[in-house]
Amino acid sequence: MFDKSTWIRLPRNVVVGHGVLDEAAAAVEELRLHGDPLVVTSPTPAEVAGDRVVAGFSDAGFDPRVVRIEEATFGAVEEVIEVAASDDVGYLVGVGGGKVIDVAKMAGEDVGKGFVSVPTAASHDGIVSGRASIPEGDTRHSVAAEPPLAVVADTEILADAPWELTTAGCADIISNFTAVRDWELAHRLKNVEYHEYAGALSRMTAEMLVENADSIRPELEESAWIVTKALVSSGVAMSIAGSSRPASGAEHLISHQLDRIAPEPALHGHQVGVASIMTEYLHSGPKGQWQDIRDALASIDAPTTAEELGIGDEVVIEALTTAHEIRDRYTILGDGMSEAAARDAASVTGVI
Ligand SMILES: NC(=O)C1=CN([C@@H]2O[C@H](COP(=O)(O)OP(=O)(O)OC[C@H]3O[C@@H](n4cnc5c(N)ncnc54)[C@H](OP(=O)(O)O)[C@@H]3O)[C@@H](O)[C@H]2O)C=CC1
Ligand SMILES: O=C(CO)COP(=O)(O)O
Ligand SMILES: [Zn+2]
Incomplete structure (x- = not known):
């Protein structure tokens, strides 16, 4: 039945x-x-x-x-x-x-x-x-x-x-790429329920934002229009899934941990953007698409390094190695990164 x-x-x-x-x-x-x-x-x-x-x-x-x-x-x-x-x-x-x-x-x-x-x-x-x-x-x-x-x-x-609020919104959308990757991984490895429509909508939302990156400029009203439409679309993806999975994977766990441990956390979107450069590296390796994520963030003026976030390197390493404890959500972080692996991921991607 x-x-x-x-x-x-x-x-x-x-x-x-x-x-x-x-x-x-x-x-x-x-x-x-x-x-x-x-x-x-x-x-x-x-x-x-x-x-x-x-x-x-x-x-x-x-x-x-x-x-x-x-x-x-x-x-x-x-x-x-x-x-x-x-x-x-x-x-x-x-x-x-x-x-x-x-x-x-x-x-x-x-x-x-x-x-x-x-x-x-x-x-x-x-x-x-x-x-x-x-x-x-x-x-x-x-x-x-x-x-x-x-x-x-x-x-x-x-x-x-302020322009940085808009670039934070863009970076939150760009992080959907890695969120969906984590969701697919959790489905394959842990049989977590995956919704094709929600996953496809979330990924398409990020793709369209990146395709329109040239039109996302300070004080240009069209930018606000593009970003808001993307935020609505991402919200709908979460509603379809009945969870934040389509828009929140390991990069969000890392950002949530930064919110807890950083003396002065940065904007939510900026943190998830920088974190997604590193989690894309974990997914696809040194020659993978992490550079595309970094370039997409840079093209809309969003931070791509710990320094640009105003967060110390050691805080980033601590967040990477402890983020898996934030919630019961399986991601590429698995049961936790070793400190050496965290240093590698952060330095190869130029985050620290
Ligand atoms: N529900 C969800 O799924 C999510 C929720 N969050 C939550 O959202 C919060 C962060 O939201 P975020 O929007 O980044 O931060 P804030 O709401 O704190 O806004 C950031 C700053 O911008 C100011 N501000 C807002 N609008 C304008 C404007 N038009 N012109 C000038 N200044 C403005 C605010 O002023 P003022 O201080 O006066 O308000 C504030 O100082 C956190 O509490 C976080 O936990 C984050 C991600 C996802
Ligand atoms: O920020 C979100 C999606 O962009 C919500 O994710 P969380 O459920 O991890 O807070
Ligand atoms: Zn978010």
Whole structure:
């Protein structure tokens, strides 16, 4: 008997384009939700977009509440939950970078209310995915959460954000190459369930971004458009898979470990990009495609070395040798790299 079943949870309205911030209220009204919005934002995103979103909801006849957070902590999630639990609040709207989006996503999940994602930075695929990550204590990687009901991504705002946030988003997508390789390996070696469609979509998303690398330039609105479309596509791949596997392999384990041990971690996307140069080397050897990954990252101004990440060589070695402990996810790191092998991989690829 055929007894498989699956739920694919996706955002319903994805609105991407110039000036669409002013359509946030309309994009939500169309969903026929009850109650008023709770807008969650943080200092800079509030200035560049949050205040405008609040005004837009007020003009549309809603009575928006606002909570400003500073950091992505469980304390911040609790603060949002306290307001979100009120009967007047019908849904949450996260206006900001990944930090704000994840806090709003987790708080919405807790109170059982929908969440709308209004990214001000195209910095990683968490802005559209059904995954949330609050980097506190020993937990670093994402956990399953409800995906946003709607995503409103204004390319004018995203193109105006610091360039490194956009290059981080690109690098998060480029890392899909090695994430899919790890997933295939885990399937062959450990019989981990593999979804052909999700794997193909994730890889194609990375290929298209690399093909368009010439059009990804600072202050060019088209760049924000290309990157946001790729982030949406990567988020959809994760939704199809019901896991972050299509976009998170050993390179993400290494980045999560860097977040734990580096005195000053770099942006998520930049770390996974540099890590994927090394994990591609582990997959395909010295003559393999690791140089293609490095060149793709360099072409969009993303870091390719530990130095460019602002992270010390020894921290990178420690992350490489301990990253397999982060979570139960089989990757090319297997049951851990020896220190000598880690030094080899990092130095052959020019990361250290
Ligand atoms: N859910 C998932 O699958 C994933 C979640 N994450 C999580 O996302 C978070 C990191 O997200 P990331 O976006 O990199 O970082 P942040 O949300 O911390 O944003 C980075 C910085 O950019 C500022 N900023 C945001 N938008 C703009 C803008 N338009 N103009 C100027 N400055 C801006 C922020 O200001 P301010 O400080 O005022 O907010 C902040 O200082 C982490 O908590 C990480 O764990 C990472 C990967 C995947
Ligand atoms: O960042 C992600 C995908 O790009 C999510 O991955 P994790 O599940 O490893 O946090
Ligand atoms: Zn990522």
